[in-house]
Amino acid sequence: MKFLKLMSRTLGIRPHLDRSAVQKQIGLRRWMFWAVVVGLLFPGIANAQTIDGNFSEWSSGEIIGTDPATNVNPTDVADWLTLWATFQNGNLLISYQTVQNIDFNNNAWRYEVLLDTDSNPLTGYRGSAGNYMLGADYMVEGGTIYRYTGTGTNWSWSYVGTTTYAISGNLLEMAVPGASLGITASTWIKIQLVGNNAAGPDFVPKDIAGFSYPRDQVVLDCDFSPWSGINPLGTVPAGNTTDIVDWTGAWALSQNRTFYLSYTTASPIDFTNNGSRYNVLLDTDNNPNTGYVGLPGGAGAEYLIQASTLYSYAGTGNNWVWSEVTPLSYCVSGNQVELEVNEQYLGVSSGNYTLGIRLFGDNPTTWDLAPAQAPGFETTLVNVPKGELDPTFSSGGWGMTNFSGGNDSASGVAIQSNGDIVVVGTTSNPASTQGTNFAVARYLPNGTLDTSFAGTGKVSTDFFGANDSASGVAIQPNGSIVVVGTATNGTVTEFALARYLPNGTLDPSFGDNGKVANSFLGASDVGAGLAIQSNGQIVVVGNDGGGGHCVLARYNSNGSLDTSFGTGGYVSVSNPALAPGLSVTVALALQADGKIVVAAGGLDVNGAYIGSVGRFNPDGSVDTTFGTSGVTAFPGAATAVALLPSGNSLSVGWVGPVANTVAGLLTSLLFGELNPDGQYVAQLSSQYIENVPYLAALAVQSDGEIVAVGTFLPGSTSSSDLALTRFNDNLGFDYSFSPVTGLVYGNTVPLSVVAATNFPGYTATGSALALQANGDIVAVGTATNAQGGTSFLVARYR
Numbered sequence: 001m002k003f004l005k006l007m008s009r010t011l012g013i014r015p016h017l018d019r020s021a022v023q024k025q026i027g028l029r030r031w032m033f034w035a036v037v038v039g040l041l042f043p044g045i046a047n048a049q050t051i052d053g054n055f056s057e058w059s060s061g062e063i064i065g066t067d068p069a070t071n072v073n074p075t076d077v078a079d080w081l082t083l084w085a086t087f088q089n090g091n092l093l094i095s096y097q098t099v100q101n102i103d104f105n106n107n108a109w110r111y112e113v114l115l116d117t118d119s120n121p122l123t124g125y126r127g128s129a130g131n132y133m134l135g136a137d138y139m140v141e142g143g144t145i146y147r148y149t150g151t152g153t154n155w156s157w158s159y160v161g162t163t164t165y166a167i168s169g170n171l172l173e174m175a176v177p178g179a180s181l182g183i184t185a186s187t188w189i190k191i192q193l194v195g196n197n198a199a200g201p202d203f204v205p206k207d208i209a210g211f212s213y214p215r216d217q218v219v220l221d222c223d224f225s226p227w228s229g230i231n232p233l234g235t236v237p238a239g240n241t242t243d244i245v246d247w248t249g250a251w252a253l254s255q256n257r258t259f260y261l262s263y264t265t266a267s268p269i270d271f272t273n274n275g276s277r278y279n280v281l282l283d284t285d286n287n288p289n290t291g292y293v294g295l296p297g298g299a300g301a302e303y304l305i306q307a308s309t310l311y312s313y314a315g316t317g318n319n320w321v322w323s324e325v326t327p328l329s330y331c332v333s334g335n336q337v338e339l340e341v342n343e344q345y346l347g348v349s350s351g352n353y354t355l356g357i358r359l360f361g362d363n364p365t366t367w368d369l370a371p372a373q374a375p376g377f378e379t380t381l382v383n384v385p386k387g388e389l390d391p392t393f394s395s396g397g398w399g400m401t402n403f404s405g406g407n408d409s410a411s412g413v414a415i416q417s418n419g420d421i422v423v424v425g426t427t428s429n430p431a432s433t434q435g436t437n438f439a440v441a442r443y444l445p446n447g448t449l450d451t452s453f454a455g456t457g458k459v460s461t462d463f464f465g466a467n468d469s470a471s472g473v474a475i476q477p478n479g480s481i482v483v484v485g486t487a488t489n490g491t492v493t494e495f496a497l498a499r500y501l502p503n504g505t506l507d508p509s510f511g512d513n514g515k516v517a518n519s520f521l522g523a524s525d526v527g528a529g530l531a532i533q534s535n536g537q538i539v540v541v542g543n544d545g546g547g548g549h550c551v552l553a554r555y556n557s558n559g560s561l562d563t564s565f566g567t568g569g570y571v572s573v574s575n576p577a578l579a580p581g582l583s584v585t586v587a588l589a590l591q592a593d594g595k596i597v598v599a600a601g602g603l604d605v606n607g608a609y610i611g612s613v614g615r616f617n618p619d620g621s622v623d624t625t626f627g628t629s630g631v632t633a634f635p636g637a638a639t640a641v642a643l644l645p646s647g648n649s650l651s652v653g654w655v656g657p658v659a660n661t662v663a664g665l666l667t668s669l670l671f672g673e674l675n676p677d678g679q680y681v682a683q684l685s686s687q688y689i690e691n692v693p694y695l696a697a698l699a700v701q702s703d704g705e706i707v708a709v710g711t712f713l714p715g716s717t718s719s720s721d722l723a724l725t726r727f728n729d730n731l732g733f734d735y736s737f738s739p740v741t742g743l744v745y746g747n748t749v750p751l752s753v754v755a756a757t758n759f760p761g762y763t764a765t766g767s768a769l770a771l772q773a774n775g776d777i778v779a780v781g782t783a784t785n786a787q788g789g790t791s792f793l794v795a796r797y798r
Helices: 030-035 055-060 104-110 225-229 271-277
Strands: 007-010 023-026 038-040 080-088 091-098 111-116 138-141 144-148 157-162 164-168 171-177 189-195 247-255 258-265 278-283 303-306 309-313 322-327 329-333 336-342 353-361 378-382 398-401 408-415 421-428 436-443 458-461 468-475 481-489 492-500 515-518 526-532 538-543 549-555 570-574 584-590 596-603 609-616 631-635 637-643 649-655 667-674 680-682 688-690 694-700 706-712 721-727 754-757 763-771 777-784 790-797
Touching: 055 171, 080 189, 091 111, 091 189, 104 111, 247 353, 258 353, 271 278, 303 322, 421 481, 421 777, 421 790, 436 481, 436 492, 436 790, 481 538, 492 526, 492 538, 492 549, 538 584, 538 596, 549 596, 584 637, 609 649, 649 694, 706 777, 721 777, 721 790
Parallel strands: 408 468, 408 763, 408 790, 436 468, 468 526, 526 584, 609 637, 637 694, 694 763, 721 763
Antiparallel strands: 007 023, 038 189, 080 091, 091 171, 111 138, 111 189, 138 144, 144 157, 164 171, 247 258, 258 336, 278 303, 278 353, 303 309, 309 322, 329 336, 353 378, 398 790, 408 421, 408 777, 421 436, 421 468, 436 458, 468 481, 481 492, 481 526, 492 515, 526 538, 538 549, 549 570, 584 596, 596 609, 596 637, 609 631, 637 649, 649 667, 667 680, 667 688, 694 706, 706 721, 706 763, 721 754, 763 777, 777 790
16 A cells, blocks of 8 residues: 655643653545545434443434445554534533544554534645645544634644543543534534554545534535436437547536536446546636636636546646646545535635536547537536625624623624634723723634633733723734734823734733823824734824824834834824814725725814825835825725725725715715726715615625725614625626625615624624634624623624
């Protein structure tokens, strides 16, 4: 048996592991890539919640996978035969059977159960031979639970807790607390069993790559009956007799963030000897002029599935040049195959997307094309919810966090490289005399608090014993967390920064034991936003608390002011159009050339809203080539700024409360795109989102679409909901985004551009958002209960 290169793995601190297992190796068999994962939406097993060594209760459950006793290394104690799994009473229940008797006392490290809990193969542990292993977010080794803390193939795990288990000979049953994994009964997870032996690991199952319950979804189990209810992409008679790949039908669908494909051929499918003949071209951008265009009629293929391996196009035009992305899970039976591709790999992990799909047999003299309308290619609309809460996150898509029983509000969010979510804001402790403090909470990718952060997942920080508030957060490349806000020092307020180590403690190498505070223009300096430059320096933007000045400062990585920036480390710019006492500077963005784009807003001297976008050079001087003397002004108050892929800037804002065509309703306005010179490219000054008084923040997706978060007021009620809306790349409303149907405002006009979420029992406001690597949207804000108490609100949308 041929193995890929072995990988040495060094463990982190693992309290319940035999230290003799600190250095271990694992080999991965390329030819088994399709057999490594099981997806399940948990089936029911009668009375399986009793962990007592009575395995008869598992007989009523559906087997997740089986594996003949054909382990390449017969001396490997972890040679699995059968796997069962279900979810009951808050626990993930697992049972498995091995060839030899199970021995946790001497060989616990040989029994590893890898769990992908976020349906993303690009996060978590991915194995030593490329990305084809599932992205394992957790591992149960023996009876101990660990969370992955490394990157990619690094073998780094942190202790989470223990399981309850019973062993009888070669059978085991185990209860893993769902709370320890951040999963519920509705979570779609994937399971992989690995016998940890350098000479020959064992994988289970060998013939099943997906499982769901109830069985109303397509899964990779060679049961092709579910495909009968799916409209075919195309069918073609079995008439090509010279090409062994003579397709007769093809189907596709999307579920659980996975693209599934099935096709049939006139002859039995043979990937082993003729794999290069089975080619499926995928056009993911719906552009026939990009990607591979070498077939008649044009296909513009960005990706290729050849047999059971996914490739991305690396050539130009009709050059047959492809780069391997990952082997795929599949199941073949006779003349039909099922394959699955996690949508992360295709860059279409969120939203409704259209795939151009074309099949051809690679034969130098003739080919067979499907669907029957070829040449050309058919498209299929694969529906993935857009703007809907992700039920796998927290509790049904959202959760709340209170720090000390007082009032808490969230104002900023950032995503770490490992997928953890950092949320910052303000907290008050009724038992404290310190006033309000910085509040920082970190969540696992599944929405549960990360207890490896400050012990509880949350931390509060006081500066001078008075009121402090955090407004923004950024993550440095080393994982340190930088938070900006305002601290009250006696009778004045100051720019305030705090930096936390990845474990949640203040960084003693930053400022004064992790904290920095500076007063620039007088008694009322307010820190609002920040960004990290590529050299590690920290750019902070704020204002003078209503004096009509924008304040921009830059700090070195140790927290000291960068005296080469502006005058002594900061620069202030006044806007005479703003009325004293009402100016607000809110956000900034960094261009690739080091220039700094700032959004500001407030009321002018006539009492009307005014917004502006300005740009500064890397040294802090005003960039007079931008707009008019460095600034572009417009009616309305800007609340955020971002850079489009073209380099153009974009800001959002609000107008209101004002009357409009629907009398008495508040309106929100998106201010349009500015080119690199600060001139308008497009403006949506006439397009309003009814019942949304303001949009607070925005983010630009990889496809150029713009997502904004704010607050929705349903009709004339005093309650409010968190609101999301999305604009396409030409600044028009994306009407396919919102799942809201039948909702009306003013009793007349359908509202179809806002995903407004009502959180039962709470009113909510939206303040910030961030995009995860898979395209999901994390939105944060404040939830208020019926008694007026407030908490952090964190929600995730697909």
